[in-house]
Amino acid sequence: MLDDTARRKLVEVKNLKMHFPIYSGVLRSRTGEVKAVDDISFDVFEGETLGLVGESGCGKSTCGRAVLRLYDITEGTVTIDGIEIGTMDQQTLRGYRPMMQMVFQDPQASLNPRMTVARIISEPLEEHTDLSDVDKLARVHELMDAVGLNRDFANRYPHEFSGGQRQRIGIARALALNPKFIVCDEPIAALDVSIQAQVVNLLEELQDKLGLTYLFISHDLSMVRHIADRVAVMYLGKVVELAPRDALYATPKHPYTEALLSAVPDPDPSVENRKERVILTGDVPSPSNPPQGCNFCTRCPKVMEICKTVDPTTVELAPGHFTACHLYTQTTTMTADNTVAQEAQKSDQQGE
Amino acid sequence: MPDGGVPVLDVKDLKTVFLTRSGEVHAVNSVSFDLKPGELLGVVGESGSGKSVTMMSLIGLLPTPPAEIRGGSVVFEGEDLLKIGEDRLRKLRGSRIGFVFQDPMTSLNPVFTVGFQICEPLRKHMGLSKSEARTRAVELLELVGIPDARRRLRDYPHQFSGGMRQRVMIAIALACDPDVLIADEPTTALDVTIQAQILELMKELREKLGMAVIWITHDLGVIAGIADRVMVMYGGQVVEQAPVRELFANPQHPYTRALLQTVPSVSGERSEKLRVIEGQPPILVDAPSACPFRARCGHAFARCDRENPARVTVGPGHDAACFWNPATEGPRDAG
Structure with missing residues (x-):
């Protein structure tokens, strides 16, 4: 188990809410809101990778963007490196932008097709530094070397590169200002398997070399297991479980995490044939009209009466292992799972 | 798993090229395979490996030009689909x-x-x-x-x-109760829990209806769970073909071996560093006179630059197109 107290929290997110208003009717009056991110809290420790997983529409990308204040957040606080940026105005925030950067999902859409690679990578330098042209070019070349791009290609345009190389350009741009914290929003989703591994290895190398901290957003649970130190699972705007990597994959506590993990096909026919699959029925409800009580109660295979009325609170089952589920908050009705969980908790505490 | 029997679909030496301004792109190169009744054939490959183009060529769904089918035969119920003409083909598509x-x-x-x-x-x-x-x-x-x-x-x-x-x-x-269902990455755009629903549905439907299925995907996990037999494509060619367990347990082609090693899983060993296949997939502008994988292959030798390896049988129902033999760690003598 990682010793949390010894490590410094670089990013602290508390009770973050990001609601988007819905306007309808002739008067375009506000009739509701999409609760894309609804009251979530987590920390990211310096030098670690926090994986943020979930299915499409669960709010993981919105969460990543809200943490970097690409949106004006509805409620909550975001502290990065001791500086509260949640409520800061955009003008002041601009001064702090160099320490936090983002790598986007689609390298095709996030690189300007009319700019050369050198201009793309040096754009943050122009915005935030007073470097001379010579120094800027030297820095661009240095960054291209760091991400494994041939520096002779500095004057080429994005369309002349393959998907994996374009993602390297995006990473070089994110690194230009020596950030501490990088949000990687599905950086490998658009790439082929053999290229995914190249980009993931590059991100890991850069982390080792530069001491970077990542929030790694992905729907690919097997890749997150590879890259992340801790993993947060989101469902319909909420974090349902957050745990150190090995604990999450070995002993998932929340029924949604269990279902999600069991749904991932394993590249091994003998494992596949033995696998007990939890098949969830139905679809994810709309975040503009989430169900009452627990958000997962409409699809949960272990749903109880209380789940349909009361929203579960987050409890810490083992050091660093948090989940929000009534199976673990109820002490009056002792279910089989509950007993197991408490025993696990006991043995974990004894193990400390 | 259904064994033997007359194949419902028999593809031989299919060649498809695209005519582009910068020359011909050899998207499908002498692809041969068959499909037995009731069987699920998985087709794996990266984007640009020719897996979709192969299937589109079979049933005449490619726009011509720019595509041109250069040769081969596709026999379905005694008829060559490449020769029967558009009217007859339209009758078969969507019904059979x-x-x-x-x-x-x-x-x-x-x-x-x-x-x-x-x-x-x-x-x-x-x-x-x-x-x-x-x-x-x-x-x-x-x-x-x-x-x-x-x-x-x-x-x-x-x-x-x-x-x-x-x-x-x-x-x-x-x-229309088809004999053959071709599914081109049917779950790629879906979330994992929804993908699991569709895969489960597919298994049920095959038991109920007994049709033969060609399932195209880039996800080895999906293949492992659903296929009877697997065909691996690279650079417009079939590089390896085997029953599913055999392929995962005993891969012969260096590309298949590398591919299996680059994929992390949610269970089993977690490696500290992912194995990578260096380099990029080939752009198929040259006529295939050499092995398409040679530039990224760790075992390539002089012969791989000169000749394009043919598929050789390496085990029961298992063939691979490679000059290198992983068992002896040296060149394969046959062929």
């Missing part, structure tokens, strides 16, 4: 051979109701009346697990979620 595409949003027509789109093949190919077609359409939607099917016939594609849309696509493909 069903097709499910990757993206259910773009392959359903947004201005027609789902009911209309399911009834269309039933009326065109099976000559059913309007009310008979509706009854059958309800049955089909129920078969693929869409609740409240009768009412949903009146809905438009945008009123369905991604997983439900893909179920509709499968219902349309199954409408």
Whole structure:
């Protein structure tokens, strides 16, 4: 188990809410809101990778963007490196932008097709530094070397590169200002398997070399297991479980995490044939009209009466292992799972 | 697993090129395979490996030009699909051979109701009346697990979620009880929990209906769970073909071996560093006179630059197109 107290929290997110208003009717009056991110809290420790997983529409990308204040957040606080940026105005925030950067999902859409690679990578330098042209070019070349791009290609345009190389350009741009914290929003989703591994290895190398901290957003649970130190699972705007990597994959506590993990096909026919699959029925409800009580109660295979009325609170089952589920908050009705969980908790505490 | 029998589909030496301004692109190169009745053949490969183009060529779905089918034969129920002409082919498509595409949003027509789109093949190919077609359409939607099917016939594609849309696509493909279903990355656009639903549905449907399926995917996990036999494609060619367990347990081609090692899993050993296949897939502008994988292969030697390896049998039902033998760690003598 990682010793949390010894490590410094670089990013602290508390009770973050990001609601988007819905306007309808002739008067375009506000009739509701999409609760894309609804009251979530987590920390990211310096030098670690926090994986943020979930299915499409669960709010993981919105969460990543809200943490970097690409949106004006509805409620909550975001502290990065001791500086509260949640409520800061955009003008002041601009001064702090160099320490936090983002790598986007689609390298095709996030690189300007009319700019050369050198201009793309040096754009943050122009915005935030007073470097001379010579120094800027030297820095661009240095960054291209760091991400494994041939520096002779500095004057080429994005369309002349393959998907994996374009993602390297995006990473070089994110690194230009020596950030501490990088949000990687599905950086490998658009790439082929053999290229995914190249980009993931590059991100890991850069982390080792530069001491970077990542929030790694992905729907690919097997890749997150590879890259992340801790993993947060989101469902319909909420974090349902957050745990150190090995604990999450070995002993998932929340029924949604269990279902999600069991749904991932394993590249091994003998494992596949033995696998007990939890098949969830139905679809994810709309975040503009989430169900009452627990958000997962409409699809949960272990749903109880209380789940349909009361929203579960987050409890810490083992050091660093948090989940929000009534199976673990109820002490009056002792279910089989509950007993197991408490025993696990006991043995974990004894193990400390 | 069904064994032997006369194949329902027999493809030999299929060659497809695209004529582009910068020359010919050899997208499919002498691809041969067969499909046995009731079998599920998985086709794996990266983007640009020619897996989709191969299947589109089979049933004449490629626009010509720019595509041109240069040779080969595709025998389905005694007929060569490449020779029978567009009219006959149109009769077979959608009735004897069903097709499910990757993206259910773009392959359903947004201005027609789902009911209309399911009834269309039933009326065109099976000559059913309007009310008979509706009854059958309800049955089909129920078969693929869409609740409240009768009412949903009146809905438009945008009123369905991604997983439900893909179920509709499968219902349309199954409408005329096809002998062969070709599914091109049918779960790639879906979330994992929805993908699990569709895979489960597919297993049930195969048990009930017994059709042969070609399942194209880049996801080795999906293949491991669903396929009977697997064909691995790279650079427009079939590089390896084997029964599913054999392929995962005993891969012979360096590309297959590398591919299996680059994929992390949610269970089993977790490696500290991912194995990578260096370099990029080839751009198929040159006529294939050498092994397409040689530039990224750790075992390439002089012969790989000179000759394109033919597929050689390496075990029961298992063949690979490579000069290198992983058992002896040296060149293969045969061939």
